[in-house]
Amino acid sequence: MPEFVFDEDHLAYEEAVRTLARREFYDGYLDRATHDELPWADLKRLARHGLLDLALPASLGGQEVDPITYGIACEQIAYADFNLSYLIFGLCGMGELVTALPPEIGERLALALAAGDEVYGIALTEPRGGSDAARPSVRAEPVDGGWRLHGEKTSVTLGMAASELVVVATTDPGAGSKATKRFLVAADDPTITRQQFRDPGFRPLGRAGISFDGTFVADEREFRPSSAGGRSGVAAQLAAFDFTRILLGLMVLGAARRALDMTIEYVKEREAFGRPIAGYQGVSFTIAELDTKLEATRWLCYRALGLRAAGLPHTREAAMCKWFAPRLAVEAINECIVLHGHVGWSVEMPLQQLLLDVSGLQIGDGTPQIQKLVIARELIGRQYVG
Numbered sequence: 001m002p003e004f005v006f007d008e009d010h011l012a013y014e015e016a017v018r019t020l021a022r023r024e025f026y027d028g029y030l031d032r033a034t035h036d037e038l039p040w041a042d043l044k045r046l047a048r049h050g051l052l053d054l055a056l057p058a059s060l061g062g063q064e065v066d067p068i069t070y071g072i073a074c075e076q077i078a079y080a081d082f083n084l085s086y087l088i089f090g091l092c093g094m095g096e097l098v099t100a101l102p103p104e105i106g107e108r109l110a111l112a113l114a115a116g117d118e119v120y121g122i123a124l125t126e127p128r129g130g131s132d133a134a135r136p137s138v139r140a141e142p143v144d145g146g147w148r149l150h151g152e153k154t155s156v157t158l159g160m161a162a163s164e165l166v167v168v169a170t171t172d173p174g175a176g177s178k179a180t181k182r183f184l185v186a187a188d189d190p191t192i193t194r195q196q197f198r199d200p201g202f203r204p205l206g207r208a209g210i211s212f213d214g215t216f217v218a219d220e221r222e223f224r225p226s227s228a229g230g231r232s233g234v235a236a237q238l239a240a241f242d243f244t245r246i247l248l249g250l251m252v253l254g255a256a257r258r259a260l261d262m263t264i265e266y267v268k269e270r271e272a273f274g275r276p277i278a279g280y281q282g283v284s285f286t287i288a289e290l291d292t293k294l295e296a297t298r299w300l301c302y303r304a305l306g307l308r309a310a311g312l313p314h315t316r317e318a319a320m321c322k323w324f325a326p327r328l329a330v331e332a333i334n335e336c337i338v339l340h341g342h343v344g345w346s347v348e349m350p351l352q353q354l355l356l357d358v359s360g361l362q363i364g365d366g367t368p369q370i371q372k373l374v375i376a377r378e379l380i381g382r383q384y385v386g
Contacts, residue, residue, distance in 0.1 A: 078254030159208025180233030249325035323371035
């Protein structure tokens with residue numbers, strides 16, 4: 001295998017999405033990020049520009065792009081608008097809707113998502129076991145023609161706006177992951193209660209707690225193990241982490257790169273003691289250090305996507321991306337705030353909101369502690385580290 005660099009197609013795609021993102025979405029980020037409504041009009045714009053059908057199978061008119069191309073889209077849109085990039089990220093598993101559900105259900109939803117007409121949410125996390133996703137307490141009780149769900153999920157991104165929810169539930173709470181199943185559940189079912197959290201970031205996307213009180217789900221809405229290596233239940237959902245964790249890493253790095261670029265321009269203009277503060281090593285060395293860290297971590301992410309594209313193991317690398325990139329992004333944006341001085345403290349600039357938006361990704365899709373456990377298992381062995 002050659003050393004990893006972008007080929008001509010990836011370079012051209014990167015330039016196209018970068019240009020589009022900064023022209024169409026850059027200036028409106030702060031306004032969108034400080035409102036609590038999903039930006040449906042901008043979602044439709046993403047669809048018109050072909051950014052929502054990246055994972056849609058070609059058989060349905062989608063692009064079905066490779067992992068590297070998907071990462072480029074997420075990173076470049078995140079530079080312009082971190083929350084809009086999540087709307088692209090959230091569709092990376094769209095193909096499974098088509099392969100694991102009947103066409104009249106899965107294909108209909110996939111096409112609606114690709115058109116920007118609907119959004120859906122993943123209901124995996126529970127109030128008392130965020131990191132212990134393999135042992136859900138939401139129960140799936142078998143009944144004639146399907147199942148009834150009982151219990152509560154939490155931290156469901158897009159949970160308030162979603163038309164459908166992918167819900168992980170168990171048929172036997174004492175049986176671990178083998179007793180789990182996944183269902184596509186209509187979010188407007190009258191037996192479902194949704195409650196929105198008040199969060200400092202991710203505001204236009206929203207995060208919800210969702211309760212199921214005997215919610216009926218028909219048999220045909222159960223995901224079948226036709227993908228993810230034949231896995232079913234929670235195992236299939238967890239298998240997606242090797243991809244999503246890398247994409248999230250690129251997204252937070254895109255946001256941090258925006259903050260650094262803003263800061264480079266600012267320190268060339270801001271004067272202190274008779275000259276631009278960019279001339280002081282306390283400023284320029286900080287910028288050099290941040291640039292080095294961001295660039296190194298960015299290529300760790302693309303290396304991981306390259307491994308995925310080649311069909312090679314990348315669980316360890318994905319976990320590295322997920323714990324380190326968000327921590328670095330928070331550090332970098334905070335340093336940029338400091339270099340802006342009192343101006344950086346103002347909510348009239350996007351720096352504070354960027355910090356709030358990326359900080360949540362230190363938790364979502366697995367905390368740093370979980371990622372380090374994954375890495376340790378890959379390096380040392382599960383029999384030693386648990």
